Amino acid sequence: MKPTDIESLLGLSRPSIHPSAEWAVVAVSRPSLAANSYVGQLWRVGLTGSEQLERYSRGFNDSSPRFSPDGSLLAFLRSDGENPPQLQVLRSSGGEPVALTDNKLGVGGFEWAPNSQSIAYLARTPEEGRYGTVKDLPANAEAPRRIEKRKYKMNGLGYTNDRRNHAFLVQIPDLNQEPTYKTAPSVDIPSPEPVKGVPESRQLTFGDFDDGYLQFSADGKRLAFVSARHKTRDIDLVNGIYSIELSNPDQEPTVVVDPSNHFGIDGFKFAPDGTIYFVASDLGSSGRDHVAKNGALYLLDSSGSPKQLTDPENSDLADGANELKIASDGRVLALNTWFGSVSLVAISNEGKLEPRIEASDQGSVVVQGFDEANGKIVASVASATSKGDLVLLEGNRTRVLTDFSSELRKAGIVTPEPFVVTARDGHTVHGWTLSPKGEGLHPVLLNIHGGPYTQYTGTVFDEVQVYVEAGYAVVMCNPRGASGYGQAHGRAIRHQMGTLDFTDIIDFLESALEANPSFDPNRIGVMGGSYGGYMTAWIIGHDDRFKGAIVERGFLDPVGFVGTADIGDFFGDEYLGTDPIKVAAQSPQEFVENVSTPTLILHSEQDLRCPLSQGERYYLALKRRGVEAEMLIFPGENHELSRSGQPRHRLQRFEAILEWWNRYLPVE
Numbered sequence: 001m002k003p004t005d006i007e008s009l010l011g012l013s014r015p016s017i018h019p020s021a022e023w024a025v026v027a028v029s030r031p032s033l034a035a036n037s038y039v040g041q042l043w044r045v046g047l048t049g050s051e052q053l054e055r056y057s058r059g060f061n062d063s064s065p066r067f068s069p070d071g072s073l074l075a076f077l078r079s080d081g082e083n084p085p086q087l088q089v090l091r092s093s094g095g096e097p098v099a100l101t102d103n104k105l106g107v108g109g110f111e112w113a114p115n116s117q118s119i120a121y122l123a124r125t126p127e128e129g130r131y132g133t134v135k136d137l138p139a140n141a142e143a144p145r146r147i148e149k150r151k152y153k154m155n156g157l158g159y160t161n162d163r164r165n166h167a168f169l170v171q172i173p174d175l176n177q178e179p180t181y182k183t184a185p186s187v188d189i190p191s192p193e194p195v196k197g198v199p200e201s202r203q204l205t206f207g208d209f210d211d212g213y214l215q216f217s218a219d220g221k222r223l224a225f226v227s228a229r230h231k232t233r234d235i236d237l238v239n240g241i242y243s244i245e246l247s248n249p250d251q252e253p254t255v256v257v258d259p260s261n262h263f264g265i266d267g268f269k270f271a272p273d274g275t276i277y278f279v280a281s282d283l284g285s286s287g288r289d290h291v292a293k294n295g296a297l298y299l300l301d302s303s304g305s306p307k308q309l310t311d312p313e314n315s316d317l318a319d320g321a322n323e324l325k326i327a328s329d330g331r332v333l334a335l336n337t338w339f340g341s342v343s344l345v346a347i348s349n350e351g352k353l354e355p356r357i358e359a360s361d362q363g364s365v366v367v368q369g370f371d372e373a374n375g376k377i378v379a380s381v382a383s384a385t386s387k388g389d390l391v392l393l394e395g396n397r398t399r400v401l402t403d404f405s406s407e408l409r410k411a412g413i414v415t416p417e418p419f420v421v422t423a424r425d426g427h428t429v430h431g432w433t434l435s436p437k438g439e440g441l442h443p444v445l446l447n448i449h450g451g452p453y454t455q456y457t458g459t460v461f462d463e464v465q466v467y468v469e470a471g472y473a474v475v476m477c478n479p480r481g482a483s484g485y486g487q488a489h490g491r492a493i494r495h496q497m498g499t500l501d502f503t504d505i506i507d508f509l510e511s512a513l514e515a516n517p518s519f520d521p522n523r524i525g526v527m528g529g530s531y532g533g534y535m536t537a538w539i540i541g542h543d544d545r546f547k548g549a550i551v552e553r554g555f556l557d558p559v560g561f562v563g564t565a566d567i568g569d570f571f572g573d574e575y576l577g578t579d580p581i582k583v584a585a586q587s588p589q590e591f592v593e594n595v596s597t598p599t600l601i602l603h604s605e606q607d608l609r610c611p612l613s614q615g616e617r618y619y620l621a622l623k624r625r626g627v628e629a630e631m632l633i634f635p636g637e638n639h640e641l642s643r644s645g646q647p648r649h650r651l652q653r654f655e656a657i658l659e660w661w662n663r664y665l666p667v668e
Contacts, residue, residue, distance in 0.1 A: 001411050001465035003654035006031050006647060008408040009462055011040075012380035012388035013063055014323060014369025018092065019071035021374035022048050025056055026390055027063040027076070028404060031647035037061070037081050038644070042074075045401050047376060047392055053402060056094070061085070064109075067092065068116035073172065075100075075119055077107060087121055089172060100170050102198050104132060105163060109212070109322075114220040118171045120204070122212060127162035149234045150569045155609040155639045160210065167204040167211050167225055169246070204244055205253065209233075211242075213265075213322055218272050221246060226268070230259040236287030237570065239265050241278065257300060262287050266295050267321030269332070276300040277332050279321035281312065291574050292453050292483070292490025295321055297332060297347055309351035313486050320369070327372050335367055338484050340418075340430060340457045342366040344379055344393075356393060357381060363415065364458030382459040384415045408460070414468045416458045419477075421511040429504045430485070431477025432458055433512050433519075434468045441520035442473040443665045446509050446546075448528030448535045452481035452501065452575075453490050463642070470658055471667030473519045475512045479504030481531075495577040497586045498538045505535065506543065525665045527657075529553050529602075529642060530610060534588060537618060540599065541591030548664030550657060552602040553610045553639055556618045557589040566608040592621040598628035600660045602653065604637035604645070632656050 001008075013027035024047060029040025042057040042065050060081040067074050074092050077085040078099075084106025088097040101107050103123040110121035126133050130142050145159060152161040183192035204223060205211045213226040224243040232238075240263070242253035257265065257278065262285065268278035278300065281293035295318025298306040310317065319342065320335035327333050331346040336353070343358035344367045356377065359365050363384040370379035377393040378401070386405040391398060416432035423429050436442055445467050449456050455478045464474045478484060480492040480500045493501045513521045525548045528536045533554025540549045555561065558572045565571070576586045584590045599622055603615035615631060622629035634653070637645045642653065 001408065001413055001462065001469050003466055003651050003658070004033070005408065005411040006462060006650055006654075007033060008405075008411055009387050010404045010408075012368060012390065012404065013065065015371050015378045015380055015390060016065045016067050016074070017047070017371045017373040017376065017378050018067050019069065019373055021376045022046065024371065024378045024390070025065040025067070025074060026380060027065055029061065029063065031650065033647050033651060035060075035081065036646050036648045038647075039081075042076060043402075045390055047378065047401075057090075057097070062088075066110070066112060068112050069114055070116040072116065073175075075110065075112065077110075079106075087119065087170070089119075089175075091175060098173065098175055099198050100172075101168075101201060102196070103168075103201075108165065109214060111214045111216060113216050114218065116172070118169055120167055120169050120214045120216065120223050121201075122165055122214060123168055124163040124165050125203070130162055151234055151566075153566050153608055155566050155607065158606075158608070161208070164208060165210040165212060166206065167214055167223065167244075168201040169204055169223075170199055170201040173199050202249070204246075204249070213267050215268060215270055217243070217270050218274060224256055224268070224270070224276075225253075226265050227253075228259070229253070232287065233259075236262075237264055237283055237290055238262055238287040241265060241268055241276070257306065261306060263306075264290065264293070266318045267324050269324040269326055271326050271330075274302070277324060277326070278306075279317045279324065279334065280306075281318060288570050288574060290570070291494045292481075292487050294318060294483075294487055294490075297334060297351070299349065309347060309349065310353065311351075313488070315345075315353060316483060320367075323369055325370065325372050327377075328375050333370065333372060333377070335370075337455065340364050340432075340455060340478065340484060342368075342457070344370055344377070357391065357398070359458075363418070366457050366459045382457075384458055384460065385409060385413065387460045405460070412469060413460055413465050416461075416464070416476075418458060419508075419512060419515070421477075421508050423504050423507045425500075425503075427480065427500075427504065429477050429479055429508045431456065431475070431508055431512075433476075433516060434464055434474040435516065435518060436468045436471050436473060438471075440518065440668075441523070442471065442518055443523040443525070443547075443661075443667060444473045444475060444509075444513070444519050444521075445661070445665075446505070446524060446526040447474055447476040448505060448526070448532035449476070449478070449482070450528070450530030450532050451483070452493065452497075452531040452535075453483045455482050455484040466654055466658070467661075470661070472525075472661065472665075473516065475509055475519075477505060477508040479508070494575060495582065497534070497575060498542075498588075501535065502538060502542065505539070523547055523665055525549065525661055526597075527552070530639065531555060533610070537588035537595075537599075538591070540597040541588055541594045544596055546597050548660065549597045549599045550602060550660060551599055551615070551618065553604060553607055553641070554588070554601075554614055554618065555610050556587075556614045558583050558587050560589075560613055560617060561610075564611045564613055589618060589621065592618060593625060595622060595625070595627055598664050599630075600656070601629065601631040602634075602656070603631065604634045604639065604641045606636065606638045609639035630660075 015026040044056040079085040090097040108122040240259040241257040263280035294312035294316035341359040368380040390401040527550035529552035
């Protein structure tokens with residue numbers, strides 16, 4: 001895979017199965033270098049044996065398809081590339097979609113009401129005088145923002161205190177009615193009223209809160225959502241589940257799952273009998289201890305007391321918890337992040353997990369989304385040979401329905417080889433190696449993931465595929481601190497970052513070099529982003545064997561992180577502690593005087609997760625020491641540049657990375 005092949009990185013949404021279980025719809029998107037944006041449409045695929053695949057919509061970027069419960073309609077989000085996404089609805093049989101919203105800041109998630117006659121959706125409500133609510137008033141001419149809370153911004157969004165996320169309800173109009181038209185000016189009507197063109201939405205939640213994860217009760221009388229509305233919400237990370245009676249719009253939301261449980265709730269679902277299932281992590285007595293806390297499944301029955309069903313030490317259901325589904329057999333379908341894969345599991349009320357789609361001898365899988373109807377499960381699944389394809393699971397029989405990664409395979413991808421080593425203290429470290437074509441000694445790139453509580457998988461990863469194509473061997477692992485191996489594995493580095501994670505990575509690298517004679521032990525580079533940037537900077541401050549380094553969007557200066565990062569109020573406290581001496585002992589900035597490795601700093605101008613100042617301080621410290629160093633700053637990008645940045649910037653980033661390695665670690 002070459003950098004320009006990023007246009008072949010097709011991504012799939014959660015599929016939606018028609019209630020008849022005869023066909024499904026999925027959104028397929030990709031980066032477009034020509035549009036310098038992400039484009040995509042809805043696709044329809046049959047499930048009855050003739051897997052006919054056809055394009056179902058033709059928008060610029062259509063996403064998040066959801067069939068109505070009665071199957072007559074399909075709702076989805078559409079963006080024209082210049083404006084935020086709005087809610088649309090069309091007949092399942094096809095035709096022209098009808099817009100349901102024109103919210104100033106667009107629409108986020110949405111849910112169909114059980115009677116198929118209305119949709120609840122989430123949208124940010126801008127404060128008057130901001131974000132285009134006053135015509136021709138530019139952002140730099142708005143009134144100053146008064147900040148009174150610790151939490152007031154978010155990476156990829158910006159300020160949050162003046163555009164809270166709230167729930168709305170919109171009725172489905174008669175799709176047979178004539179469209180509305182703009183009234184032309186005349187002598188009789190010199191300034192006609194603007195035509196709205198969409199049905200009127202009713203706002204359901206209010207206040208200085210952010211609401212999310214909407215779910216209707218089975219009878220459609222209540223709408224429940226996740227929110228942090230307790231007094232200490234600005235200090236802790238706790239939230240709860242609340243509900244409102246749709247027949248009484250003036251009633252305050254009632255508590256369903258109380259924040260006093262100190263849960264961090266990631267998603268929930270109503271069962272047909274009214275039981276609520278939810279995924280939550282236990283944040284401890286402080287409500288802030290988020291380090292390596294896995295999501296467990298809980299049941300809330302009529303007694304109102306949460307019952308824990310799964311063990312967070314043996315499974316992690318947090319990622320994708322908004323994908324929860326009550327299957328036809330009454331079990332809960334959920335995604336489980338474990339051992340370099342994300343599998344689909346079915347969970348009984350006794351807490352028994354049965355794998356439904358999981359890793360196999362062919363390698364890792366990452367289930368990206370799924371739906372179920374009449375015993376059929378359709379899932380979007382990534383593997384070692386696919387960035388994402390639809391898979392049908394009927395009983396225990398699995399069938400791949402699509403081949404959206406055929407162009408990517410033609411471009412050339414290499415299958416990662418699983419590799420497991422025993423670290424110096426006896427701990428097991430799991431990861432992968434990738435080798436380029438050809439014989440001889442290959443230069444090696446040690447890649448380190450972010451998080452730290454996330455994981456590498458053995459599925460298609462554009463980063464390493466580009467490096468292998470360029471002639472580099474790649475080594476990547478999930479050291480202590482990573483997710484997918486139990487909470488103890490993840491919490492092992494709490495208040496001691498740069499210790500066990502450092503030795504795990506080095507031990508994995510040295511074992512990989514020893515096990516692969518074609519890997520050149522004398523020509524190694526190291527690179528990583530976010531926590532991977534932290535660890536890259538830490539490694540070159542303690543080990544000078546590397547010919548070069550790339551530190552991207554790094555967490556480099558814990559002291560400067562507080563007050564500048566969107567998570568600066570709690571991330572460093574929980575991972576490094578608050579003792580100034582111990583914090584300094586875990587800070588790459590404190591060890592910059594030991595660095596002699598040529599280093600490229602990659603950072604984004606609008607990064608609020610690891611602010612630009614993190615990279616700037618580290619860069620200048622290197623320059624003042626006389627270390628060969630450069631910094632590349634991407635305008636208009638945030639912490640997600642490498643994953644969802646502008647396609648042309650993603651291409652330019654790859655080109656800069658390969659140029660750096662060609663300079664300091666050339667392929668011979």
